[in-house]
Amino acid sequence: MRFLSAGVALGLLAAPLAAEPQFSPERIKADVGFLADDLLEGRDTGSRGHEIAARYVAAQFAAAGLKPGGSQGWFTPVTLSEASLGDGASLTVSGKAGSQSFAQRVDVLMTASHREAASDVSAPLVFVGWGLDDPAYGYNDYKGLDVRGKIVVMLRGIPKGAPDEVVAHLANQKAVRASARGAIGVIAISSLQSERTDPFAKRLAGQQRPSTTWVKADGQAFDAASNVRGNARVGDKAAQAIFAEARTPLATVLAEADKPGGRPKGFALATSARFTFASTQRRIVSPNVVGVIPGSDPALKDEVVVLMGHLDHIGIKANAAPGADRIFNGALDNAAGSAVMLEAARAFAAEAPPKRTLMFIANTGEERGLLGAEATANMPPVAIDRIVAAVDLDMPLLLYPFTDVIAFGGDHSTIGSAIAKAVGVAGVAVSPDPMPEETIFVRSDHYAFVKRGVPAIMLATGYASGGEAAWKSFLSTHYHNLTDDMALPIDWASAARYARVNYLITRELADAAERPRWYAGDYFGNAFAAGAPRAVRAAK
Numbered sequence: 001m002r003f004l005s006a007g008v009a010l011g012l013l014a015a016p017l018a019a020e021p022q023f024s025p026e027r028i029k030a031d032v033g034f035l036a037d038d039l040l041e042g043r044d045t046g047s048r049g050h051e052i053a054a055r056y057v058a059a060q061f062a063a064a065g066l067k068p069g070g071s072q073g074w075f076t077p078v079t080l081s082e083a084s085l086g087d088g089a090s091l092t093v094s095g096k097a098g099s100q101s102f103a104q105r106v107d108v109l110m111t112a113s114h115r116e117a118a119s120d121v122s123a124p125l126v127f128v129g130w131g132l133d134d135p136a137y138g139y140n141d142y143k144g145l146d147v148r149g150k151i152v153v154m155l156r157g158i159p160k161g162a163p164d165e166v167v168a169h170l171a172n173q174k175a176v177r178a179s180a181r182g183a184i185g186v187i188a189i190s191s192l193q194s195e196r197t198d199p200f201a202k203r204l205a206g207q208q209r210p211s212t213t214w215v216k217a218d219g220q221a222f223d224a225a226s227n228v229r230g231n232a233r234v235g236d237k238a239a240q241a242i243f244a245e246a247r248t249p250l251a252t253v254l255a256e257a258d259k260p261g262g263r264p265k266g267f268a269l270a271t272s273a274r275f276t277f278a279s280t281q282r283r284i285v286s287p288n289v290v291g292v293i294p295g296s297d298p299a300l301k302d303e304v305v306v307l308m309g310h311l312d313h314i315g316i317k318a319n320a321a322p323g324a325d326r327i328f329n330g331a332l333d334n335a336a337g338s339a340v341m342l343e344a345a346r347a348f349a350a351e352a353p354p355k356r357t358l359m360f361i362a363n364t365g366e367e368r369g370l371l372g373a374e375a376t377a378n379m380p381p382v383a384i385d386r387i388v389a390a391v392d393l394d395m396p397l398l399l400y401p402f403t404d405v406i407a408f409g410g411d412h413s414t415i416g417s418a419i420a421k422a423v424g425v426a427g428v429a430v431s432p433d434p435m436p437e438e439t440i441f442v443r444s445d446h447y448a449f450v451k452r453g454v455p456a457i458m459l460a461t462g463y464a465s466g467g468e469a470a471w472k473s474f475l476s477t478h479y480h481n482l483t484d485d486m487a488l489p490i491d492w493a494s495a496a497r498y499a500r501v502n503y504l505i506t507r508e509l510a511d512a513a514e515r516p517r518w519y520a521g522d523y524f525g526n527a528f529a530a531g532a533p534r535a536v537r538a539a540k
């Protein structure tokens with residue numbers, strides 16, 4: 001593990017020990033209780049419940065003594081584009097044996113367009129394996145294939161084996177890479193593994209939410225895959241039709257993909273496909289809430305450390321039985337992270353300010369695709385290179401007396417060693433990601449900052465001291481479910497300890513002599529912060 005110089009460490013330890021603030025289980029419980037109340041109706045982005053939650057966070061920032069940091073007082077309104085499919089959407093697959101049509105929500109799940117009212121997209125099909133595309137990193141699923149003007153067919157998920165955060169990122173970029181290669185449509189078929197963990201039938205039965213993206217300063221809906229005009233996930237019936245008379249049968253492809261490290265090669269299919277669908281678009285405006293504590297050091301106060309958590313959740317369940325619970329309260333996801341952020345903000349506001357400026361952000365639109373954070377990272381309130389670090393609090397499992405934390409993304413820059421040092425003060429360890437298959441690195445707001453070159457992590461409670469069982473039970477039973485509410489056995493003393501841990505981390509990042517640096521040779525540093533100074537990784 002890499003430590004900063006002894007002088008810095010002494011300085012840091014002396015100050016907080018002198019008068020470290022108190023962290024209150026009762027205050028956190030009160031905040032979570034309010035934010036997760038049924039009256040806030042699940043805090044869906046753009047809803048009245050989320051607006052009320054945003055006013056509450058602003059009021060708490062104000063009461064604590066923070067300064068408004070939004071574009072309009074406490075708020076930075078984020079404009080979003082929401083696109084919904086009209087009736088009658090279908091995917092038609094044609095081959096030598098004729099044509100077969102597959103209906104939306106029966107055999108296929110299509111995505112609405114943010115640009116077109118009526119879409120009609122047809123082209124020959126090309127299978128591209130997993131659709132992973134970064135030849136320099138060893139993933140070259142488009143090798144030898146010309147997909148210009150074609151519709152690509154790819155497997156969902158990633159190869160079995162040791163998944164890492166780079167592969168998680170490449171999986172997140174599949175449509176973007178297809179677009180860059182000139183494809184006009186993307187069809188995702190289930191791998192055997194994705195059917196085990198995320199069955200198509202379960203998605204069909206679930207609620208389909210509108211597709212949402214953020215709107216750029218020029219008024220256009222952001223689309224990183226702008227050549228792709230049709231996008232669908234399909235079930236087995238449509239997959240069979242797509243692979244009719246294929247030179248490698250579907251079953252063979254799926255079996256090969258299911259082997260450890262299995263990476264089936266792509267090839268032109270014998271079929272073509274046609275997407276026909278109508279879309280309606282509307283704009284919604286939803287706020288990020290921003291509070292600031294200005295830094296005290298003349299040389300460092302122009303640098304900003306961001307501590308953030310998403311305030312939005314997934315709203316109200318459609319088609320719930322009369323009288324049954326229908327509110328997705330999101331007590332842990334992410335009223336808890338928001339409340340922990342508030343408690344850390346209160347602690348900073350009650351003492352002498354740190355050297356760098358602190359920015360506390362309650363993000364909107366996370367559940368729709370990290371949209372509030374994407375808007376901040378792409379249209380930042382200060383030059384992006386002045387944001388020296390971002391720490392994201394999302395879904396802390398405050399259900400057991402945690403003794404370790406996971407810093408998703410901490411291995412890529414010195415932010416990881418800064419965090420290890422800070423939490424060590426509280427007797428807490430940092431553990432490596434115990435669930436890489438969940439690809440959490442690309443699933444929360446910090447990822448938007450990583451893609452703009454900011455060393456950023458998502459902090460979560462770890463697997464030790466009962467954490468593993470709590471995580472497995474929460475992810476399988478309560479995650480994005482009606483039961484993520486105040487009836488969960490939340491350990492409020494652990495919540496207060498978690499607020500202290502976040503306070504210590506933020507203070508370390510805000511007071512350290514040097515800002516975090518990407519490690520030399522790191523994938524994300526190279527991809528997104530090419531000109532920034534590097535650190536040399538210490539041997540472990």
Ligand SMILES: [Zn+2]
Pocket residue numbers: 333367480
């Ligand atoms: Zn969530």
